[in-house]
Amino acid sequence: MxxxxxxxxxxxxxxxxxxxxxxxxxxxxxxxxGIELMLNAANIAFIGFASHLGNIAGQIISIFVITVAAGEAAVGLAIVVAIFRNRLSVNIDSFNLLKW
Amino acid sequence: MGSAQVFFYIFAALSLIFALLVVTRRNAIHSAICLIVTFFFMAAVFVILKAELLAAVQVLVYAGGVVGLMLYVIMLVKGEEANQVKHNLGQKIIAAFVALLLFIQLAAVVWVSLAGKKAGALAAEAAKFGGNTEGIGALLYTKYLLPFEVASVLLLAAMVGAIVLAKNKLER
Known part of the structure; x- marks a missing residue:
C-alpha cells in the first residue's frame, strides 16, 4: 500500500x-x-484517488484524458506541420502570426 | 514497507528522471525517446496502483501512438533547426521559478491534507465485476456511455481537423 x-x-x-x-x-x-507530461500527471492523480477511494470512475476519466491527449497531439502536430510549411522553422519565437 | 511500495518509489523516481531528461535534452529526437521510457515507467506505476488496463492503454496509445506520431513529424520537419537559438537563460530561470512555485504550493496542500491515507486498494467496483478490465468495460458501456460517445465524436473531429490542417493546399 x-x-x-x-x-x-x-x-x-x-x-x-x-x-x-x-x-x-x-x-x-x-x-x-511538456503538455503531454502535464496531462499524464493529471492521470496519475486520478488513478491514485481511484485506488484510494476504491472507485473505478477515476480510471474511466483517465481513459477520457488519454483520448483528449491523443486528439490534441494529432491536431497540434498538424498545426506544427502547417506552420512549418510557411515559416520553415519549429522555433516557437517564429510562431508570431497572431502577435501585434 | 511492502515490496509494492518499494517498487512504486523506484518506478516513480525513474520516470521523474526521464521526464527531466525530456525537458532538458537539446535534440528533440532524444526527448521523444526519453518520453517513451517515461511512459513505460509510468505504466509500471499504474500497475502498482491497480490500474492494469490503463497501464496497457498507456503503453499502446502513448508510447506506441502519440510519441510515434511525434517522432515521425520531428523527422519530417527537421527539428535540429531550433537548437541553434541564442541563449534564453532568463526565460529558463523564470520558467523554473514558476514551476517550482506551483510545485511548492500544490505539494504543501497535498502533504498536509492527504497525510496518513493509503492508496493501492483494489477498486471495489472492479472486484465486483471480477477484474479491472471487466469493471472498466462494464461501467464504460453503461453509466459512462454518453461521455464515451462524445469522446468518439471528438476523435473523429480531431482526425478530420488534422487531415485538413496538414493537407498541402485546399483545392477548390
Missing part, C-alpha cells in the same frame, strides 16, 4: 516538470511533450 500523499506528490512533481518544459523550451515539439 502506497501512501496517497506520495502518489499525489509524484503527480505534482511530474506536472511541475511538464510545466517547466512547456515554458522554458523554444522547440515546439518539446513544448508539446
Amino acid at each position: 502506497v501512501p496517497l500523499n506520495h502518489v499525489i506528490l509524484y503527480a505534482v512533481l511530474m506536472f511541475a516538470i511538464g510545466l517547466y518544459g512547456a515554458l522554458a523550451r523554444r522547440n515546439v515539439f518539446i513544448v508539446l511533450m
Whole structure:
C-alpha cells in the first residue's frame, strides 16, 4: 500500500516538470511533450484517488484524458506541420502570426 | 514497507528522471525517446496502483501512438533547426521559478491534507465485476456511455481537423 500523499506528490512533481518544459523550451515539439507530461500527471492523480477511494470512475476519466491527449497531439502536430510549411522553422519565437 | 511500495518509489523516481531528461535534452529526437521510457515507467506505476488496463492503454496509445506520431513529424520537419537559438537563460530561470512555485504550493496542500491515507486498494467496483478490465468495460458501456460517445465524436473531429490542417493546399 502506497501512501496517497506520495502518489499525489509524484503527480505534482511530474506536472511541475511538464510545466517547466512547456515554458522554458523554444522547440515546439518539446513544448508539446511538456503538455503531454502535464496531462499524464493529471492521470496519475486520478488513478491514485481511484485506488484510494476504491472507485473505478477515476480510471474511466483517465481513459477520457488519454483520448483528449491523443486528439490534441494529432491536431497540434498538424498545426506544427502547417506552420512549418510557411515559416520553415519549429522555433516557437517564429510562431508570431497572431502577435501585434 | 511492502515490496509494492518499494517498487512504486523506484518506478516513480525513474520516470521523474526521464521526464527531466525530456525537458532538458537539446535534440528533440532524444526527448521523444526519453518520453517513451517515461511512459513505460509510468505504466509500471499504474500497475502498482491497480490500474492494469490503463497501464496497457498507456503503453499502446502513448508510447506506441502519440510519441510515434511525434517522432515521425520531428523527422519530417527537421527539428535540429531550433537548437541553434541564442541563449534564453532568463526565460529558463523564470520558467523554473514558476514551476517550482506551483510545485511548492500544490505539494504543501497535498502533504498536509492527504497525510496518513493509503492508496493501492483494489477498486471495489472492479472486484465486483471480477477484474479491472471487466469493471472498466462494464461501467464504460453503461453509466459512462454518453461521455464515451462524445469522446468518439471528438476523435473523429480531431482526425478530420488534422487531415485538413496538414493537407498541402485546399483545392477548390
